[in-house]
Amino acid sequence: MKRRKILIIDDEQSLLESLEMFLSEKGYVVGCALTANEGLEKNRSFEPDVIILDIRLPDMDGLEVLQELRKNYKGKSVIIITAFHDMDTTIKAMKQGACEYITKPIDIEELEEAIGRALKLGRSMHGADALSLDPSLTYEKGKIKGKSRVMKEIFKSIGMLSENGVTVLIEGETGTGKELIARAIHYHSPYKDHPLLAINCSAIVGTLLESELFGHEKGSFTGAIATKRGKFELAGDGTIFLDEVSEIPFELQAKLLRFLQEKEFERVGGEKSLKSNARIIAATNKDLRQMVKNGIFREDLYYRLSVAIIKVPPLRERKSDIPLLIEYLIKKINSELHRSIRKVEEKAVNQLKNYDWPGNVRELENILTRAAIATQDEVILDDLITPLLGKKEDKDRLKQDVPNILSLQEVEKEHILRVLNHARWHLGKTCELLGISRPTLRQKLKEYGISPALQMP
Ligand SMILES: Nc1ncnc2c1ncn2[C@@H]1O[C@H](COP(=O)(O)OP(=O)(O)OP(=O)(O)O)[C@@H](O)[C@H]1O
Numbered sequence: 001m002k003r004r005k006i007l008i009i010d011d012e013q014s015l016l017e018s019l020e021m022f023l024s025e026k027g028y029v030v031g032c033a034l035t036a037n038e039g040l041e042k043n044r045s046f047e048p049d050v051i052i053l054d055i056r057l058p059d060m061d062g063l064e065v066l067q068e069l070r071k072n073y074k075g076k077s078v079i080i081i082t083a084f085h086d087m088d089t090t091i092k093a094m095k096q097g098a099c100e101y102i103t104k105p106i107d108i109e110e111l112e113e114a115i116g117r118a119l120k121l122g123r124s125m126h127g128a129d130a131l132s133l134d135p136s137l138t139y140e141k142g143k144i145k146g147k148s149r150v151m152k153e154i155f156k157s158i159g160m161l162s163e164n165g166v167t168v169l170i171e172g173e174t175g176t177g178k179e180l181i182a183r184a185i186h187y188h189s190p191y192k193d194h195p196l197l198a199i200n201c202s203a204i205v206g207t208l209l210e211s212e213l214f215g216h217e218k219g220s221f222t223g224a225i226a227t228k229r230g231k232f233e234l235a236g237d238g239t240i241f242l243d244e245v246s247e248i249p250f251e252l253q254a255k256l257l258r259f260l261q262e263k264e265f266e267r268v269g270g271e272k273s274l275k276s277n278a279r280i281i282a283a284t285n286k287d288l289r290q291m292v293k294n295g296i297f298r299e300d301l302y303y304r305l306s307v308a309i310i311k312v313p314p315l316r317e318r319k320s321d322i323p324l325l326i327e328y329l330i331k332k333i334n335s336e337l338h339r340s341i342r343k344v345e346e347k348a349v350n351q352l353k354n355y356d357w358p359g360n361v362r363e364l365e366n367i368l369t370r371a372a373i374a375t376q377d378e379v380i381l382d383d384l385i386t387p388l389l390g391k392k393e394d395k396d397r398l399k400q401d402v403p404n405i406l407s408l409q410e411v412e413k414e415h416i417l418r419v420l421n422h423a424r425w426h427l428g429k430t431c432e433l434l435g436i437s438r439p440t441l442r443q444k445l446k447e448y449g450i451s452p453a454l455q456m457p
């Protein structure tokens with residue numbers, strides 16, 4: 001295999017020498033420069049794969065050097081070395097596209113890992129083994145993505161159901177896109193210019209929920225200081241989205257049933273019957289039929305709600321949608337976080353495809369967002385994804401109380417984790433609290449297999 005080339009630009013002769021020795025021993029071809037100008041010159045003649053750049057140089061400002069280096073970027077990655085007091089510069093450097101930064105004194109293991117990542121990044125930027133985003137496609141808010149057979153069926157249902165005003169029940173696990181579907185039905189309907197009002201039935205309790213939905217008359221209960229119109233009145237000819245409909249209290253279910261049967265209702269404390277033309281779309285992640293069997297959800301209401309049913313399958317049952325979703329969600333993240341991620345390494349895509357997704361598309365979006373935040377690059381690499389997916393058993397175990405007698409090592413691991421979580425994974429602070437050096441902490445993290453995936457929720 002072709003030996004990789006590394007260019008080191010640093011004005012500290014002794015550091016330069018020891019790095020050169022260390023990296024040559026590791027099999028790299030190493031070039032050195034003591035000044036910015038020499039470095040820029042060598043960048044052209046030596047054509048390194050990775051550049052290690054000290055941000056403080058005698059002849060030129062480090063950020064300018066970085067900009068110059070970036071001009072003929074060609075996939076090479078720049079690792080910045082800085083002292084702690086250069087924090088502002090570091091932030092600027094990261095914004096300008098340095099791929100890593102390392103603080104002095106240099107932890108050689110940290111540097112080696114950074115070089116490994118930088119090389120991989122260079123390859124991914126140019127290699128074919130990555131999912132590339134088509135730059136001409138822009139992110140459109142509210143789109144439902146999917147090309148699996150079940151999703152195509154759902155698109156058909158949305159089309160059909162948006163034409164008529166029947167009540168729809170959308171069933172699916174958390175994060176599968178139920179609300180997105182409800183909105184799509186409304187915005188494709190002839191009533192799209194009328195309001196779409198969403199209400200989460202689990203978020204509000206008892207009388208307050210009743211008043212939210214149906215309104216109340218002044219003085220009907222403590223706190224009802226003025227007459228208030230409810231969602232059914234406000235929605236007019238539009239749509240009401242009843243999210244988590246399973247959580248409607250039993251007493252209120254009768255009132256909702258009456259509305260579905262007769263389009264009539266009264267405000268809380270009111271006597272006059274009011275009418276509303278609003279369409280109802282309800283969603284649930286619980287099994288309503290089972291609730292009917294258990295006697296906690298009215299059977300007649302269930303039938304009224306489920307005139308049409310859309311069942312949204314969990315993501316793990318439509319894994320062929322994952323690449324398309326990744327592409328779409330990255331575009332969404334780019335647009336919302338002002339990022340410009342262009343590729344996801346194929347290995348990362350495979351990892352995402354193999355995961356079980358208990359939190360479905362929402363969880364996929366969260367993981368991608370966290371990966372996007374954690375990287376400065378235009379590529380999402382798989383070792384960024386690995387710790388985010390984590391192991392389920394680890395998380396479960398962490399939540400439990402200490403079960404029985406632990407070994408000293410287990411106690412140490414638990415304690416390190418506790419401090420890490422306390423310090424929000426700030427490694428510097430963690431070292432300070434634990435009274436150990438950074439290399440020691442790194443070694444222990446490795447030894448115990450501690451990664452950010454073990455973070456407490
Ligand atoms: N097919 C899809 N295409 C694009 N984005 C999707 C898709 N499905 C879900 N999402 C996104 O995932 C997130 C969760 O979707 P949504 O809120 O509609 O799920 P939900 O089923 O209502 O979840 P919950 O039961 O937890 O309320 C949203 O950000 C949504 O935009």
Ligand SMILES: [Mg+2]
Pocket residue numbers: 178179243
């Ligand atoms: Mg929802």
